Amino acid sequence: MLSRFKYFKPHTLSEAVQYLEKEDNSYVLAGGTDLMILLRRNLINAEHIVDIKMLPEIAAFEYVEGVGLTIGAAVVVNRVVDSAAVKAKYPALNQAAAALASFQLRNRATVVGNICNASPGADLPPSLLVYDAVVNIAGPKGARQVPLNQFFKGVKRTALERGELVVSIQLPDPGEGDKSIYLRQARLKGHDLATVGVATRIKPDGKVAIGIGAVAPTPLRLSALEDMINERGLSRETVEWAAQEIKQHIRPISDVRSSAAYRLQMASVLLKQGLLKLIEKED
């Protein structure tokens, strides 16, 4: 590696925030599975690496009935895969977590890191979006909360401002009778970024939520499409209609993984499959 940086391991959140605010070209290190690649390829000019793993605030990982799930910034993806509460209450998140990269990477990669990296094709955001996740941010001006669907600002860009870091994300309790599924298309069965990833959820009140990745500069919550589906009422006919309509709500690009046309088609197929599977569960 050619990178030349100072390594700083703060013990308190305020220490971390002050350092990040003061120093130019400082980067937060948690799992490092994205950051280390950038450093190795010299794609960023990192002068300061702030290793946040010692901060007590970011260790939280708990599900409280009636309240929901908190995932601290230090929580690695395999902990979410292994969590019985996540499996039972947030199946789409469990499935997305299990699909992320490889086993070894999931032992290091964090859930919060996956959103902070803000890759358009990241696996976790579609599922987190359908559960209305909220991002808890600490910064020089104090703490603030940002809904995840306002957190992504562009390819690899987030709502984080100078000196800020994500402490945790919070998912409300979906309640009894909630159903969800995450389906992804990739070029091969092993670890590969998704060509398209679709999280579909039917809430206890029958309303649909749809999150999708790799079809726009950011992961998307398709609220307009959800409203149209909910207005029509969920049925097999509505699913057929939605599978066509979704193409009006996304704007994929062609890249090394897929053509735009194929992404449009796969988004359609995965939405249809997801909704049908959830409807069948209901019957």
Next chain:
Amino acid sequence: MDNSKDCSIYTEHIESGKRKVTLSLTVNGRKVVRDVDPSMTLLHFLRDNLKLFGTKEACGEGECGACTIIMNGKAVTSCIILAVEAEGAEITTVEGLAKGGKLSILQEEFVSQDALQCGFCTPGFLMSSRALLDHNPNPTDEEIIEALSGNLCRCTGYIPILSAVKRAAERERKELGR
């Protein structure tokens, strides 16, 4: 034996010139304290500083698993971890598997099943398998495949590796009472 130059395929660590950080950790049961360059990866630290050349670098980006080690009980790719992140960690490398000059059961089964040809990926496979069997002495085929999903082999194919891990699990349960 001076084996410090046996690594032509390997990208050298370039000193950053930044102030070194004191690192103390346990490697294969031995306590180690060294001053390290903050930009040095754990993989480079194991190879360059500790001369543990069993752990290999291939892709260098966490994709291939050749550099897999066990850190605090978990299989991780050491190429994308900074050495300084391993402060206080318990690390096992492939050198920590054989005891008293005798191969471990897992290693013996890799040999008996011809689970290697060129051998470059083998230390990584061994460490992923070791971490799995430590947590799960009786894994299903699916669980083995999942645990090895981050390890690539380009010559032997995966069937002999799968059977080596299965046989090792069986023997460990029988011989070690796991």
